[in-house]
Amino acid sequence: xxxxxxxxxxxxxxxxxxxxxxxxxxxxxxxxxxxxxxxxxxxxxxxxxxxxxxxxxxxxxxxxxxxxxxxxxxxxxxxxxxxxxxxxxxxxxxxxxxxxxxxxxxxxxxxxxxxxxxxxxxxxxxxxxxxxxxxxxxxxxxxxxxxxxxxxxxxxxxxxxxxxxxxxxxxxxxxxxxxxxxxxxxxxxxxxxxxxxxxxxxxxxxxxxxxxxxxxxxxxxxxxxxxxxxxxxxxxxxxxxxxxxxxxxxxxxxxxxxxxxxxxxxxxxxxxxxxxxxxxxxxxxxxxxxxxxxxxxxxxxxxxxxxxxxxxxxxxxxxxxxxxx
Amino acid sequence: xxxxxxxxxxxxxxxxxxxxxxxxxxxxxxxxxxxxxxxxxxxxxxxxxxxxxxxxxxxxxxxxxxxxxxxxxxxxxxxxxxxxxxxxxxxxxxxxxxxxxxxxxxxxxxxxxxxxxxxxxxxxxxxxxxxxxxxxxxxxxxxxxxxxxxxxxxxxxxxxxxxxxxxxxxxxxxxxxxxxxxxxxxxxxxxxxxxxxxxxxxxxxxxxxxxxxxxxxxxxxxxxxxxxxxxxxxxxxxxxxxxxxxxxxxxxxxxxxxxxxxxxxxxxxxxxxxxxxxxxxxxxxxxxxxxxxxxxxxxxxxxxxxxxxxxxxxxxxxxxxxxxxxxxxxxxxxxxxxxxxxxxxxxxxxxxxxxxxxxxxxxxxxxxxxxxxxxxxxxxxxxxxxxxxxxxxxxxxxxxxxxxxxxxxxxxxxxxxxxxxxxxxxxxxxxxxxxxxxxxxxxxxxxxxxxxxxxxxxxxxxxxxxxxxxxxxxxxxxxxxxxxxxxxx
Numbered sequence: 001x002x003x004x005x006x007x008x009x010x011x012x013x014x015x016x017x018x019x020x021x022x023x024x025x026x027x028x029x030x031x032x033x034x035x036x037x038x039x040x041x042x043x044x045x046x047x048x049x050x051x052x053x054x055x056x057x058x059x060x061x062x063x064x065x066x067x068x069x070x071x072x073x074x075x076x077x078x079x080x081x082x083x084x085x086x087x088x089x090x091x092x093x094x095x096x097x098x099x100x101x102x103x104x105x106x107x108x109x110x111x112x113x114x115x116x117x118x119x120x121x122x123x124x125x126x127x128x129x130x131x132x133x134x135x136x137x138x139x140x141x142x143x144x145x146x147x148x149x150x151x152x153x154x155x156x157x158x159x160x161x162x163x164x165x166x167x168x169x170x171x172x173x174x175x176x177x178x179x180x181x182x183x184x185x186x187x188x189x190x191x192x193x194x195x196x197x198x199x200x201x202x203x204x205x206x207x208x209x210x211x212x213x214x215x216x217x218x219x220x221x222x223x224x225x226x227x228x229x230x231x232x233x234x235x236x237x238x239x240x241x242x243x244x245x246x247x248x249x250x251x252x253x254x255x256x257x258x259x260x261x262x263x264x265x266x267x268x269x270x271x272x273x274x275x276x277x278x279x280x281x282x283x284x285x286x287x288x289x290x291x292x293x294x295x296x297x298x299x300x301x302x303x304x305x306x307x308x309x310x311x312x313x314x315x316x317x318x319x320x321x322x323x324x325x
Numbered sequence: 326x327x328x329x330x331x332x333x334x335x336x337x338x339x340x341x342x343x344x345x346x347x348x349x350x351x352x353x354x355x356x357x358x359x360x361x362x363x364x365x366x367x368x369x370x371x372x373x374x375x376x377x378x379x380x381x382x383x384x385x386x387x388x389x390x391x392x393x394x395x396x397x398x399x400x401x402x403x404x405x406x407x408x409x410x411x412x413x414x415x416x417x418x419x420x421x422x423x424x425x426x427x428x429x430x431x432x433x434x435x436x437x438x439x440x441x442x443x444x445x446x447x448x449x450x451x452x453x454x455x456x457x458x459x460x461x462x463x464x465x466x467x468x469x470x471x472x473x474x475x476x477x478x479x480x481x482x483x484x485x486x487x488x489x490x491x492x493x494x495x496x497x498x499x500x501x502x503x504x505x506x507x508x509x510x511x512x513x514x515x516x517x518x519x520x521x522x523x524x525x526x527x528x529x530x531x532x533x534x535x536x537x538x539x540x541x542x543x544x545x546x547x548x549x550x551x552x553x554x555x556x557x558x559x560x561x562x563x564x565x566x567x568x569x570x571x572x573x574x575x576x577x578x579x580x581x582x583x584x585x586x587x588x589x590x591x592x593x594x595x596x597x598x599x600x601x602x603x604x605x606x607x608x609x610x611x612x613x614x615x616x617x618x619x620x621x622x623x624x625x626x627x628x629x630x631x632x633x634x635x636x637x638x639x640x641x642x643x644x645x646x647x648x649x650x651x652x653x654x655x656x657x658x659x660x661x662x663x664x665x666x667x668x669x670x671x672x673x674x675x676x677x678x679x680x681x682x683x684x685x686x687x688x689x690x691x692x693x694x695x696x697x698x699x700x701x702x703x704x705x706x707x708x709x710x711x712x713x714x715x716x717x718x719x720x721x722x723x724x725x726x727x728x729x730x731x732x733x734x735x736x737x738x739x740x741x742x743x744x745x746x747x748x749x750x751x752x753x754x755x756x757x758x759x760x761x762x763x764x765x766x767x768x769x770x771x772x773x774x775x776x777x778x779x780x781x782x783x784x785x786x787x788x789x790x791x792x793x794x795x796x797x798x799x800x801x802x803x804x805x806x807x808x809x810x811x812x813x814x
Contacts, residue, residue, distance in 0.1 A: 009517065016510040023506050026499035028354065037420045046428055076425050096470045099436040100429035126436075 044076045045103040045300055047293060049133070051081035052090045052108055056266045058285050059108075062134060065289025066106065073297045081108075085211070085239070091118060098122045104296040105130045109137035109147070111182040116141050129299060131307075133292045134264065134285070135184045139309050145299060147311030148292040150283045152184040155316050156191020156236075159260050162279055162318050163196070163232055167258050170201035171231035174223050176216075176244060178237040179208040188236050188262070205230075209240060216240045220247035232258035238265035238280075245276045263319070275321050282319040328555035329526060336522050343511060354500070358493060365486065371414050372479055375430070376472040378408040379437055383468040386441050390448060390461060401445075405438060422485045423478060430474050433467060440464040529557035536564060545572040591774045598767060613639050634671050637664040645695065652775070655722070655729070655798075656688035658697045662720070665698050669705055676715025677705070683722045687729045690798050693775045699768050700733050700794055708737020708792070731796040739788040748784065772796070 049066050051059045063079040070077035080097065082089035091114050097105050098118065105123065109115075109132035119130045119142040129145045136147040163173060175192060177185050189206070196202050205227055209219035220243070224230060233248065235241040241261040248257060261268055262281045271277045291312055298304040382404040389397040412434045419427045444460035447453045483490075529551040536549040545568055551561035620635035644661045666679050701718065708716040721732040740748075751770045772781040776799055786792040 012513060013510075013517075016506065016513055020503065020506040020510045023499055023503040027496055027503045028350075029496075046425055078425055092470075095466070096429070096433070096474070099433055099467050099470060100474075101432035101436065102429065 044074060045297060047075050047077040047104045047106065047296055048097045048102050049077060049079045049081075049289070049292075050090065050093050050097060050105060050107045051079070052085045052087065052110065053266075054079070054081040054083050057269065058134075058264045058266070058283075061285035062289040065286035065291075066293045067289070068286075069290040069293040073294070075293065075297055077293060087112070087114075091115065094118050095122065098126050098128055101126055102128060103300055104128065106133050106148075106292045106296060107131070108133060109135040109142070109144075109183065111135075111137055111180070111184075119143060129296065131292050131296055132311075133288050134283075135182065136187075136311060137183055146295060146307035146309065148295060149288050149311070149314060150281075150316045151311075151313040152187035153191040153194075154313075155262065155281045155283075156188035156193075157195050158191075158316065158318055159188075159234060159262075159279070159281055160192040160195030162320075163192075163234065163258060163260060164199055164202065166278065167202075167232050169199045172203045172205060172227050172229055173232045173234060174227065174230050175204055175206045175234050175236055176219065176223070176240060177206070177208055177235075178240065179210050181208075182237075185237050192234060192236070211237070211239055213243045216243035217247040217250075220244050221251075224248070224251060230257070232260070235259070235261040238262040238268050241265060241271065241277070242267035245271055249276075272319065272321055277321060279318055279320045281316055283316050284314040287314045329557075332522060332526065332555070336519065339518065340515065343515075347507065358496070361493065365490075368418050368482060369479060371411065371418060372475050372482075374411045375408070375415055375434065376475045378404065378411045379434065379468045379471045382408050382437065382441060383465055386444060386461060386464060390444070390457065393448070401441075405441065408434060408438060420485075423481050426474065426478050426481055430471070430478060433471050433474055437464060437467045437471060440467055525553060526555070526557070529553045529555070529561065533557060533561055533564065536561070536568075540568060540571075545575060587774075591770070594767065594770055613643065616642075630671070634668060637667050640664050641668065641698075652691045653694040654688060655690045655692055655731075658692060658694070659683065659688060659722070661695075662697045662701060665701065669709075673705075673709055673715060676712075677709050678715070678717045679720070680717065681720045683720075684724045684729075687722060687724045687800075690729050690800060692798055693771045696768055696772060696796075697731070697733070699765065703765055704733060704735040704737065704792070704794075707740070708735040712737070725797070727801070728797045728799050731798065732793060733796075734791060734793040736791040739786040739790065739792050740784065741788075742786075745784050745786055749782075 047070060049063060051062070053059050059081075066077055066079070080093045082093065087110065090110065094105065094107060094115070095118060099122075105128055107119070107130060116137065119137070123130050124143060130142070132142065132144045132147045132149070134149040136149060136152075137144060139147075167173075173196065175189060177189060193204060196204050205223065207219050207223045209216050220233075224247075233244060235244050238261050241259075242265070245259065248259070258278050259276065260279050261271075261277055263269060263283055268277065268280050272280055291314065295304065295307060295312065299307055382401070385397070385401040385404040389401050412431060415427070415434075416431060440460055440463050444457045444464060447457035447460055532551050533549070536547065539547050549561050549565040549568060551558045616635050616639040620632045620639070623629075623635065624632035641661060641664050644657075644664075666677075669677055670679070697720075701720070704718050708718070717736050719732065719734040721730075721734075723730040723732070748765050748769060751766050751773075769782050773779055778799070781797060783795040783797070784792065785795065
């Protein structure tokens with residue numbers, strides 16, 4: 001009896017002790033992962049990648065590539081930008097970046113006066129190097145150090161050749177582009193037309209539209225009304241391709257048309273997979289990110305001076321619907 | 326300090342130290358979390374200060390541009406200094422997570438100061454109101470960016486410290502749990518400790534109470550043992566000593582009572598024999614005179630033998646009546662014994678043969694009266710009377726170094742064992758035809774009382790071949806008190 005009581009009491013004591021110690025351990029644990037405090041700014045380059053189109057597959061890849069490279073060369077890189085091509089926000093971000101005196105800005109080129117004013121005057125005032133990525137703005141207008149991205153002219157040529165091969169040497173081609181007439185878009189158009197002018201039987205029609213969805217549909221409808229015997233569409237600006245496909249789909253079967261575009265819009269790849277696009281130009285966004293950071297750091301380190309004014313072209317190739325997985 | 330007090334102090338100090346330990350731990354912990362909260366708040370406040378300072382700077386610049394008085398200029402300078410000050414403070418908030426933003430932040434502040442200065446310069450030196458206004462609007466924008474950046478930073482801060490904050494919340498929860506468990510544990514342990522502790526005080530008391538109960542019931546032989554090291558054990562020791570003393574006293578009293586009882590017994594015995602002697606004292610003078618007269622008459626009638634016999638009878642009777650309550654010498658006893666034998670010789674003639682061997686040098690030994698006669702009479706009654714052919718009785722007095730040995734031996738049928746034992750244990754038997762009415766056991770008792778030693782008398786009896794009674798009388802009396810007592814009684 002006495003022994004049992006002793007054992008029971010001992011057990012109770014052990015259990016109580018155990019729980020007390022466990023909860024004491026919880027209560028007095030002080031190992032929260034606090035960020036290490038820094039007294040001085042670290043001697044690392046602060047770089048910014050600024051884009052208009054955050055969280056799109058294309059720009060995510062650019063960002064990933066850039067971050068990866070930044071990590072490799074121990075630079076501090078952040079990706080800023082606006083969502084859904086909000087220009088005001090985008091420009092504001094650039095201004096903040098400039099007034100924050102970052103060491104270098106890698107920016108998606110925007111062919112507007114404000115952009116040029118910012119990169120040319122403001123950035124110049126603070127002495128901040130700017131590299132355009134993916135979309136270029138002419139050097140003399142933006143005072144960019146260099147451009148990293150696809151050669152849009154040759155991309156246009158590539159798509160023109162592809163069209164000619166697919167469609168044959170005769171037919172009507174509708175080129176639809178953004179009414180803002182961005183620099184890269186112009187280059188693409190130039191490239192396409194440069195190829196197609198060798199085929200006298202191919203008629204090219206150029207239509208412009210604002211990038212709002214309704215106007216794209218309206219413009220597409222208008223073009224189809226005017227040229228009912230259209231054989232092919234090329235969305236020179238990838239951002240309108242989804243609306244374009246929808247507009248065509250409303251009226252006709254999509255199949256008989258040859259539709260081409262570029263990969264720098266969120267919808268391009270999925271449309272290609274669905275077979276609604278016949279082909280698109282695939283660019284190398286990761287390489288763009290990596291290369292731009294690499295070049296920026298090299299420039300800041302004084303390793304590569306001057307940078308190639310014309311830009312560093314990254315790889316492009318044609319992706320056809322049948323190749324798509 | 327006494328030890329029960331010590332024990333109570335111990336208990337109190339254990340409880341006190343546990344409480345103090347808990348209090349210190351909680352206070353320390355509280356202080357720590359308080360410091361953490363302060364740090365966090367400090368961070369937020371500093372960031373907010375930057376926003377406020379930058380907005381104030383812009384406002385001051387605006388005021389100055391509108392009305393460029395020295396007072397406004399002073400104000401503007403003061404604001405600028407404040408902003409620089411806050412900039413330095415904000416520098417200390419840098420950590421690995423917000424390094425980038427904080428650098429931007431600091432540079433934004435620099436830009437703001439720079440732009441403000443530029444605006445001032447344009448305004449004062451170059452009087453270019455338009456350019457100055459442009460710089461001012463830029464400063465306004467930068468101030469706006471600063472406040473946005475503040476929000477971004479605070480946001481970042483919240484993200485960075487999210488786990489930390491949650492940790493604090495969890496910790497306070499854990500602390501609550503700890504409090505509960507600690508309370509349970511301490512309650513339990515204290516209960517155990519108090520139980521043990523109170524037991525260590527009360528157990529000896531209980532033992533003591535038990536012992537006291539036993540004592541009050543009259544049991545003085547149980548040892549009182551208390552296994553503790555406080556006053557109770559001291560008390561118990563004292564109590565035990567008291568018990569031993571009482572026990573000793575009681576034993577003494579019992580012994581005394583025993584002695585008293587024995588005395589009483591011997592007195593009764595004496596009275597009994599006196600009574601008997603009185604009974605036989607019926608008009609002794611008449612009897613003696615008659616016996617004398619008969620003796621003279623027998624002598625005159627020529628029967629000398631009868632005359633001597635009658636004189637012997639008369640002497641024996643006289644001795645019997647006179648000597649019972651005194652000590653006498655062996656010499657007297659032997660003389661009376663001879664007279665008695667002579668009477669018996671007359672009775673049994675040749676059937677009784679009596680032989681004596683007496684060492685005359687020890688006849689002065691003191692002994693109680695009427696000792697030998699009853700023993701010899703006993704021998705006569707048991708070994709001569711019933712036997713047709715008669716028997717032999719030997720009587721010897723042998724000197725020893727400190728004792729005189731008297732031997733009375735007969736060749737009769739012996740005494741049965743149980744009877745011998747009865748005699749030695751002083752049981753009274755019915756006396757068969759003793760002339761003096763004094764039995765064997767009476768003799769034994771008186772001898773023992775007289776000398777105060779138990780082994781005065783010994784009986785060696787072999788069935789069918791005789792009995793030998795040995796008396797060993799000390800030459801010096803062991804118990805003088807006996808006689809005195811007798812004299813007083």
